[in-house]
Amino acid sequence: GIQVEQSPPDLILQEGANSTLRCNFSDSVNNLQWFHQNPWGQLINLFYIPSGTKQNGRLSATTVATERYSLLYISSSQTTDSGVYFCAVGFTGGGNKLTFGTGTQLKVEL
Amino acid sequence: NAGVMQNPRHLVRRRGQEARLRCSPMKGHSHVYWYRQLPEEGLKFMVYLQKENIIDESGMPKERFSAEFPKEGPSILRIQQVVRGDSAAYFCASSPPKQGAYEQYFGPGTRLTVT
Numbered sequence: 001g002i003q004v005e006q007s008p009p010d011l012i013l014q015e016g017a018n019s020t021l022r023c024n025f026s027d028s029v030n031n032l033q034w035f036h037q038n039p040w041g042q043l044i045n046l047f048y049i050p051s052g053t054k055q056n057g058r059l060s061a062t063t064v065a066t067e068r069y070s071l072l073y074i075s076s077s078q079t080t081d082s083g084v085y086f087c088a089v090g091f092t093g094g095g096n097k098l099t100f101g102t103g104t105q106l107k108v109e110l
Numbered sequence: 111n112a113g114v115m116q117n118p119r120h121l122v123r124r125r126g127q128e129a130r131l132r133c134s135p136m137k138g139h140s141h142v143y144w145y146r147q148l149p150e151e152g153l154k155f156m157v158y159l160q161k162e163n164i165i166d167e168s169g170m171p172k173e174r175f176s177a178e179f180p181k182e183g184p185s186i187l188r189i190q191q192v193v194r195g196d197s198a199a200y201f202c203a204s205s206p207p208k209q210g211a212y213e214q215y216f217g218p219g220t221r222l223t224v225t
Contacts (some may be wrong), residue, residue: 031211031213034215035216041219041221042218042219043201043216043219048213050211068225088153090211093167095157095166096158096166096168096214097166098143098203099153100145100153100154101152102136103152106189
């Protein structure tokens with residue numbers, strides 16, 4: 001069936017470290033978004049990236065749709081980066097709904 | 111340019127009562143989506159609406175839940191006769207009035223607690 005898998009499930013970093021989060025999906029997509037859910041529960045849009053590469057400050061993302069994966073890079077991590085990172089996918093022919101992955105729980109320590 | 115607005119931010123209901131959650135999309139958006147995040151679970155799609163039309167309700171529970179997006183005013187997610195298992199965060203998202211897939215912008219959520 002349709003699946004969105006994220007890895008790793010949990011990640012602990014020292015402040016200043018870099019990290020790569022991965023999202024694998026099982027079918028062709030017409031929408032892919034990355035979100036950060038902060039400790040207060042709010043969902044922050046990071047990237048809309050059904051294909052290609054984008055950068056925004058210390059964050060960047062790459063989606064290789066033909067190989068069915070997306071990567072989120074966090075450089076020089078800060079404690080405010082802590083929270084859960086979700087990948088959400090809109091599958092081609094699946095309407096406009098997003099299917100969310102199970103998330104990566106990130107904790108950045110001093 | 112205000113983002114997606116949801117109210118209330120927190121809602122407490124006793125079992126058997128009704129819960130009404132409101133969502134005002136971003137200015138210029140006419141597509142609205144509702145998602146639910148149960149405790150310790152990921153976000154799940156519930157329903158997709160355009161003005162006065164339900165487009166996809168494949169994620170809605172069969173009973174007690176309904177949604178509308180009238181010509182004027184916010185979208186409403188209504189839960190009748192709430193039970194403890196309805197306690198969750200309910201997020202609304204909106205996207206532009208265009209066909210096809212576009213970025214969805216999320217509101218801050220309504221946290222429903224059923225006592």
